[in-house]
Structures are given as structure tokens and as C-alpha cells.
Amino acid sequence: MKQVLEFEKPIVDLKEKISELKRFTQDSEIDLSDEITTLEKRLAVLENDIYGNLKPWDRVQLARHSERPTTLDYVHKLFTDFIEFHGDRLFGDDEAIIAGIAYYKDNPVTVIGHQRGKDTKENLRRNFGMPHPEGYRKALRHMKQAEKFGRPIICFIDTKGAYPGKAAEERGQSEAIARNLMEMAGLRVPIVCVVIGEGGSGGALALGVGDEIHMLENSTYSVISPEGAASILWKDSAYAQRAAESMKITAYDLKKLQVIDKIVPEPKGGAHRDLDQQAAYLDEVLEQSLHTLSKCSADTLLENRWQKYKQIGDYNLL
Amino acid sequence: MLKDFFGKRRKYASIPSEQAKADVPEGLMQKCNGCHKIYYRKEMNKNLQVCPNCGYHHPLQAWDRIDTLFDENSFEEWDNDLITSNPLQFPGYEEKVVKDRKKTGLNEGVVTGKGTIEGQATAFAVMDSTFRMGSMGSVIGEKIARALENAKNEGLPFIIFTASGGARMQEGLLSLMQMTKTSIAVKRFSDAGGFMVSVMTHPTTGGVSASFASIGDYNIAEPGALIGFAGRRIIEQTIREKLPEDFQTAEFQLKHGQLDKVVHRQEMQELLSKLLKFHQKGGEEA
Numbered sequence: 210m211k212q213v214l215e216f217e218k219p220i221v222d223l224k225e226k227i228s229e230l231k232r233f234t235q236d237s238e239i240d241l242s243d244e245i246t247t248l249e250k251r252l253a254v255l256e257n258d259i260y261g262n263l264k265p266w267d268r269v270q271l272a273r274h275s276e277r278p279t280t281l282d283y284v285h286k287l288f289t290d291f292i293e294f295h296g297d298r299l300f301g302d303d304e305a306i307i308a309g310i311a312y313y314k315d316n317p318v319t320v321i322g323h324q325r326g327k328d329t330k331e332n333l334r335r336n337f338g339m340p341h342p343e344g345y346r347k348a349l350r351h352m353k354q355a356e357k358f359g360r361p362i363i364c365f366i367d368t369k370g371a372y373p374g375k376a377a378e379e380r381g382q383s384e385a386i387a388r389n390l391m392e393m394a395g396l397r398v399p400i401v402c403v404v405i406g407e408g409g410s411g412g413a414l415a416l417g418v419g420d421e422i423h424m425l426e427n428s429t430y431s432v433i434s435p436e437g438a439a440s441i442l443w444k445d446s447a448y449a450q451r452a453a454e455s456m457k458i459t460a461y462d463l464k465k466l467q468v469i470d471k472i473v474p475e476p477k478g479g480a481h482r483d484l485d486q487q488a489a490y491l492d493e494v495l496e497q498s499l500h501t502l503s504k505c506s507a508d509t510l511l512e513n514r515w516q517k518y519k520q521i522g523d524y525n526l527l
Numbered sequence: 528m529l530k531d532f533f534g535k536r537r538k539y540a541s542i543p544s545e546q547a548k549a550d551v552p553e554g555l556m557q558k559c560n561g562c563h564k565i566y567y568r569k570e571m572n573k574n575l576q577v578c579p580n581c582g583y584h585h586p587l588q589a590w591d592r593i594d595t596l597f598d599e600n601s602f603e604e605w606d607n608d609l610i611t612s613n614p615l616q617f618p619g620y621e622e623k624v625v626k627d628r629k630k631t632g633l634n635e636g637v638v639t640g641k642g643t644i645e646g647q648a649t650a651f652a653v654m655d656s657t658f659r660m661g662s663m664g665s666v667i668g669e670k671i672a673r674a675l676e677n678a679k680n681e682g683l684p685f686i687i688f689t690a691s692g693g694a695r696m697q698e699g700l701l702s703l704m705q706m707t708k709t710s711i712a713v714k715r716f717s718d719a720g721g722f723m724v725s726v727m728t729h730p731t732t733g734g735v736s737a738s739f740a741s742i743g744d745y746n747i748a749e750p751g752a753l754i755g756f757a758g759r760r761i762i763e764q765t766i767r768e769k770l771p772e773d774f775q776t777a778e779f780q781l782k783h784g785q786l787d788k789v790v791h792r793q794e795m796q797e798l799l800s801k802l803l804k805f806h807q808k809g810g811e812e813a
């Protein structure tokens with residue numbers, strides 16, 4: 210049984226009712242097919258109505274859904290011969306980030322992404338996808354290697370944020386993130402970044418400097434969690450819903466603000482409803498991006514990358 | 528030698544904060560934030576707002592900082608006409624910014640430009656924590672990026688004094704993206720052989736700490752400055768552990784290898800002047 214979110218309860222209830230009637234028809238002499246058809250029509254309308262009008266807060270719930278596909282799910286669907294490598298050569302291996310090489314449609318690529326766990330045990334090992342500095346430094350090591358061997362880099366972003374811990378601070382969380390931003394700016398190979406779940410602040414951004422930035426339709430990208438913003442702005446985390454709306458954290462909002470390039474569609478009800486379909490949608494966008502970028506010289510890539518970020522922001526003149 | 532502190536170039540009337548008004552009679556006296564002893568404000572100013580008793584470094588407003596460092600009348604300001612819009616139509620944001628413009632006399636939380644330190648020209652950015660806590664929105668990101676580009680084009684070094692509580696939440700992801708914009712500008716400046724010093728002052732946290740503040744050729748800090756990525760309260764809640772008293776101070780960061788140096792405010796100008804002299808030729812591509 211999939212985890213049911215609050216806003217999709219009416220759909221689930223109606224679905225249950227329909228299957229109940231179907232069972233009843235099978236087990237008895239009474240024919241209820243007319244009623245069933247009516248309810249199925251109503252279900253289609255309801256689904257369109259609910260999934261077609263998701264509020265920012267609904268998308269936050271979908272982005273955090275316990276069964277939402279993770280980086281490795283997409284790695285296995287989109288790439289072949291993936292080989293994972295470990296360690297930052299300085300301190301340790303941070304399993305909140307995975308990094309490796311693979312083939313994408315017969316071309317070698319470097320794949321990097323935040324990695325959440327599928328269950329509690331894996332989540333403990335992966336620190337719920339919240340990296341320490343060594344995770345970012347591992348990522349950078351692989352990006353540099355990608356540059357050396359002329360491989361495009363694909364980054365999957367899926368984290369609540371960089372881990373707020375004592376050891377993380379002692380080992381230079383700030384510097385690790387800053388270094389990645391600076392170095393990614395100068396990598397002479399194409400970089401494509403996709404937000405697949407939650408894009409949480411600087412911890413997400415440290416894998417997020419690229420030539421094209423895409424977001425899955427129900428993913429979010431935010432400077433601070435809606436709960437965090439609410440507790441700072443309105444002294445009450447219960448206003449998270451309001452913060453989610455005010456801060457413009459959905460793919461649609463960010464496309465409008467010209468921060469991201471493309472919105473990758475999701476199957477009805479979210480990515481977790483159909484991984485194959487989701488991977489196919491993602492594949493299409495990824496192929497287009499890499500195709501376009503592969504035609505650019507390294508100098509053009511760098512110049513365009515600068516221009517891309519230079520125009521982000523808004524101000525007035527006195 | 529430092530010239531007289533807080534010279535005549537001050538371009539605004541400083542209005543004491545509500546806190547200061549409550550603590551201090553008529554602004555003539557000043558209570559030290561560290562040891563709580565009362566001093567004449569004039570005396571504290573003469574000492575660059577460092578407590579003569581306990582050495583506490585009080586925050587400096589941007590223009591006061593500039594006065595302590597630059598040769599008199601050597602300063603040219605850049606992009607002062609950039610002001611904050613309300614790109615997300617965030618409720619109440621414009622009012623807050625207007626209030627801080629009145630309070631500080633600044634148009635935003637950073638002053639950028641160029642000037643000379645003991646005759647040596649350098650580009651410059653000074654953040655001001657009294658303007659929306661120095662939080663970084665589009666204007667701050669844009670001004671710093673432009674200053675780095677100007678420095679690159681004019682072959683000048685770049686010195687930045689950071690003071691920031693982090694991101695400007697009311698600008699949402701546009702605020703976060705200023706980390707990228709400024710970091711790319713640092714990269715371009717650095718690749719062109721530019722020499723950059725980052726001086727972290729109290730506080731330098733969140734998105735500013737995790738972008739340009741940490742990627743100078745030298746990263747130095749004032750004593751006692753709070754420097755870090757995540758906030759103390761959030762860390763304590765997450766790890767369910769009380770953090771040491773000195774956690775995320777400049778001294779703590781120095782001990783953990785995250786800073787090149789902690790430098791007393793009285794010695795800052797002398798050190799910066801020496802560093803500029805050492806790097807007169809810039810990097811290999813300059």
C-alpha cells in the first residue's frame with residue numbers, strides 16, 4: 210500500500226468504493242456495472258481536478274513522499290554499466306552522495322547525486338541524504354575527473370539540505386559548498402542538473418551549478434524549508450503552508466522566475482506512481498540537454514554559464 | 528598609521544538601534560557587548576569600536592569600516608543606485624527594506640567600490656549587518672558580482688568584508704542563486720589572476736559563508752566573529768547535544784583549519800596593506 214497523502218484521500222476513498230462494488234458484482238447476482246461506470250467517470254474527473262490543481266504544499270508532500278524515486282532508481286533506469294566510486298581522499302566516504310561513471314546512450318558520463326535511503330536502516334547509513342563536507346568534496350573530485358576525460362556531468366539533486374551537525378561545521382561545510390560552486394563554474398564539460406525531490410538550500414546548490422537546470426514537476430527548490438521560513442518569519446512552523454506559497458518553490462514558479470530551464474512532467478499522482486514512465490520523461494529532457502550542450506565549445510559553455518547565472522535576480526534602479 | 532577614525536566623509540546620520548537606545552543614555556555612552564562595562568562612545572570609537580577592557584569587536588557599519596581602512600578621499604562607490612525590488616511580491620518585504628534604508632542611510636546591505644590603502648589601489652565590498660542582518664538578496668549578489676568584474680577588468684585586487692546572517696528569505700530561490708552568481712564571479716576574477724582577500728566579521732553565516740566569503744585567496748576573520756554554515760540552535764536540535772561555548776567563533780574555525788588568520792581590528796589595515804604589496808603583480812595571467 211502506497212503512503213496516502215492528505216489531499217489525495219478523496220481519490221483513494223472513491224477507488225476503494227469502486228473496487229468494493231466490483232467485488233460485490235462478482236460475488237452476487239446483482240449487476241452494478243452502471244453504478245461502477247458512473248463512479249469511474251467521477252474518479253477520472255476527481256483525479257484531474259486534484260492532480261491538475263496541486264497547491265505548493267501538496268507538491269512539498271509529493272517531493273517528500275517516502276516512496277519517491279531516488280537518484281539510484283534513475284541511475285539504474287537511464288544509464289548502463291554504472292560504477293560507483295567512494296571517498297573524498299581527505300576524510301571519509303559520505304554515502305549521502307553517490308558518484309560514479311556510466312554510459313548514457315553509449316556515451317561515458319559522470320553521474321553524481323544526493324542519495325536518500327529507502328528504509329530507516331539505509332537512511333541512517335546515508336544520513337537521510339544530508340551531506341557532510343566530504344560528500345561535496347567527493348563530488349568535486351569526480352567532477353574534476355569528468356573534466357579531465359571530457360565526460361558530461363549529470364547531477365541529481367534530492368536533499369533537505371547540507372547536514373547541520375557539529376562535525377560538518379568543524380570540517381568546513383561552508384568551504385566545501387563554496388568550493389563546489391566556484392569550481393563547477395569553471396568545469397569545461399557540460400553539466401546538467403535535475404532536481405528530482407527536495408532541493409534544500411546550499412546543500413542542494415552545491416551539486417546544482419550547471420548549464421541546464423531542470424526540475425521534476427512535483428519537486429521543490431527552496432532557500433530554506435517552508436517550516437524553517439515559517440518559524441523565522443512568523444515565529445510558528447505551522448505557517449509552513451503559507452511559506453511554501455510565498456517563497457515560490459515549485460517548478461512552475463521557478464520556471465517563471467527564469468531560474469530553471471525545463472519542467473520534467475510526472476505521471477499522474479507523482480513520480481512514485483510509475484517509475485518507468487518517470488524515467489522516460491526524464492530521459493527525453495536529458496537527451497535534449499546533452500545533445501544541445503555537446504555542440505558547444507568549452508569556452509562557449511563557460512561564457513553561457515556565467516550569463517545564465519548573471520541574469521538571475523531582480524532589482525530596481527534608484 | 529590609522530587616520531582619525533570615523534572621518535568627515537560619513538554620508539549618513541547614524542541612528543542608534545532600539546537596543547542601543549535602551550541600553551545607553553543619550554548615545555553619549557556605550558555599553559560593551561562583551562564585558563558590559565560602560566564607556567564613552569568617543570573613546571570606543573577611537574579604539575575602532577573594540578572594547579579597551581575585553582577586546583570585544585563591536586559590529587561596524589559599512590562606511591565606518593571604510594573609514595578605518597582607506598586613504599582619505601580615495602574612495603569611489605559603485606552601483607549605489609541598485610535597490611531592492613520585491614520579485615516574489617512577498618508580503619511586507621518592501622516595508623522592511625524601506626525601514627532599513629532609513630535606519631542605516633544605505634541603499635542595501637553592501638557598499639562596493641574602489642579606493643587606496645596606503646596608496647595601493649584595490650576594489651572593495653563591505654557588507655553591513657545592520658541592513659536586514661546583512662542577508663543576501665539580488666542587490667547584494669549583483670553588486671558583489673559587478674565589483675568582482677570591475678576589479679577583473681581594471682586589474683585590481685579585491686577585498687571583501689563579510690557580515691551576513693545568510694539568505695534573504697523574502698527573495699526565495701533568487702537569493703540562493705546569488706551564491707552561484709557571486710561564486711562564478713570569484714572564479715572568473717581568480718582565473719584572470721586577481722588577488723582576493725575575504726575578511727569575515729561578525730556574523731558570517733549561511734549562504735554568504737558558503738559562497739564568496741570562504742573562497743578568497745586568503746580567508747581571515749576578526750576575533751570573536753561568528754562564522755559557520757548552519758545555526759547553532761538548528762545544530763543543537765539536530766544532534767541533541769549542547770555545543771561548546773566557542774563553537775563557530777573565528778578562533779574555533781582557526782583551530783579547525785578553516786581560516787588563514789584571525790586578525791585584530793587595530794592590525795587589519797596594516798595586514799591588508801602588506802598583502803596588497805605582496806601581490807602587486809597579481810597572478811600568472813595578470
Ligand SMILES: [Zn+2]
Binds near residue numbers: 559560564579580
Ligand atoms: Zn568589553
